[in-house]
Amino acid sequence: MLFDNHNRPLTYLRLAVTDRCNLRCSYCMPEHGLNWLSRSDLLTYEEMLRLCRILAALGIEKVRITGGEPLVRRDMMHFLDKLVGISGIKEVGLTTNGVATAQFVPQLKSLGIRSVNLSLDTLDRERFFQITRRDELPAVMETLHMLLDNDFRVRINAVVMDGVNDSDIIPLAEMAEIYPLDMRFIEEMPFNGGDHGTGIPAWNHVRILDTLRERWPALTRCTDAPESTSANYQAPGMQGRLGVIAAWTRSFCGTCNRIRVTPQGMLKTCLYDGGVLSIRDLMRAGADDAGLTEQLLQAFRQRPRDGWEAEKNAAEHGASMATIGG
Numbered sequence: 001m002l003f004d005n006h007n008r009p010l011t012y013l014r015l016a017v018t019d020r021c022n023l024r025c026s027y028c029m030p031e032h033g034l035n036w037l038s039r040s041d042l043l044t045y046e047e048m049l050r051l052c053r054i055l056a057a058l059g060i061e062k063v064r065i066t067g068g069e070p071l072v073r074r075d076m077m078h079f080l081d082k083l084v085g086i087s088g089i090k091e092v093g094l095t096t097n098g099v100a101t102a103q104f105v106p107q108l109k110s111l112g113i114r115s116v117n118l119s120l121d122t123l124d125r126e127r128f129f130q131i132t133r134r135d136e137l138p139a140v141m142e143t144l145h146m147l148l149d150n151d152f153r154v155r156i157n158a159v160v161m162d163g164v165n166d167s168d169i170i171p172l173a174e175m176a177e178i179y180p181l182d183m184r185f186i187e188e189m190p191f192n193g194g195d196h197g198t199g200i201p202a203w204n205h206v207r208i209l210d211t212l213r214e215r216w217p218a219l220t221r222c223t224d225a226p227e228s229t230s231a232n233y234q235a236p237g238m239q240g241r242l243g244v245i246a247a248w249t250r251s252f253c254g255t256c257n258r259i260r261v262t263p264q265g266m267l268k269t270c271l272y273d274g275g276v277l278s279i280r281d282l283m284r285a286g287a288d289d290a291g292l293t294e295q296l297l298q299a300f301r302q303r304p305r306d307g308w309e310a311e312k313n314a315a316e317h318g319a320s321m322a323t324i325g326g
Contacts, residue, residue, distance in 0.1 A: 002059030004269070004303040011061045012227070014260045015048060017076070018068040022099050024133040025121075027159050027188060043265040045079045047283050049086070051261065054289055056088030058296070060259075064093040064117070068263065071100050077107050084111050091115065095157075098143035099136045105146045115153045118144060122158075122168040123175075131165065148179055155182040155243075159189075162202035169208065170215050176240035184230050184243035185212075205231070205246040212242055227257040253306035267299055272307040274314035 002010045019037050052063060063083065070076060084092050093115035120140055122128050128137040147154050158172055169185060176183045185208045188201045213219050216235035224232055229252045230243035246252065260268040265280025277299045282292055304310035
């Protein structure tokens with residue numbers, strides 16, 4: 001197994017394949033979008049597959065594909081077909097906004113990809129447009145029902161924003177009563193692409209949970225995996241679960257098993273660091289697999305204790321989640 005310098009196992013890679021997105025969520029990027037990376041700046045599919053083979057040999061067992069919106073990158077299904085065949089990778093998942101996902105559900109299922117995280121911050125069409133600046137709620141809901149009908153493990157992620165969608169907490173949570181899904185509420189994080197600053201969130205994990213308990217007084221804590229980022233709950237008769245992710249409070253850092261790679265091939269050993277190793281540059285400079293492995297292991301041996309330490313040491317702040325990969 002692969003361990004960091006704090007004796008935490010590293011088993012999970014979140015791989016961002018693009019910074020581009022077909023939404024413009026206010027908590028992620030400015031209305032006009034970002035200065036998109038050029039194709040040459042991105043890791044190629046061949047480079048990503050090489051990296052995944054190296055990491056799998058070290059002990060990474062799970063890969064989640066993120067973005068941006070990963071399905072806006074061409075030939076994604078061909079890449080995923082190659083990825084699921086890598087020895088040592090036991091699970092491949094996908095994070096998507098659902099806008100263009102429904103058409104790919106049969107292919108995802110045939111590849112054995114059964115875990116999908118769906119970003120959805122409201123069930124109100126007008127509010128969806130206000131948050132995302134796109135009128136795409138019907139497409140997202142079509143994706144959600146197709147995933148459920150095809151027995152995917154679905155987690156819905158909603159960022160709770162004060163005065164924006166806090167009134168949506170209960171309507172969103174009620175989906176877990178009737179559908180076998182995880183509805184997860186996330187504290188707003190300090191990555192907003194520059195549209196607005198974020199300090200201590202008005203809706204922290206305690207306030208979110210208190211709101212859920214007002215609706216379901218019998219809500220009880222589930223038994224979660226040690227590395228779970230969400231604290232999960234269930235009420236009697238509930239088909240799914242409710243989760244709260246303390247993304248700003250960062251109470252899950254002590255058991256984090258994740259590493260991240262940005263679309264341009266920057267390794268992040270913590271969500272909150274500024275990037276610690278350019279895998280792309282090493283590959284394009286001619287590093288062999290042994291050399292890449294040693295550089296990766298060295299980075300893992302210098303992992304920050306938690307997100308607060310990582311953020312303090314980061315050279316850059318205020319990046320967009322589209323360039324980080326979630």
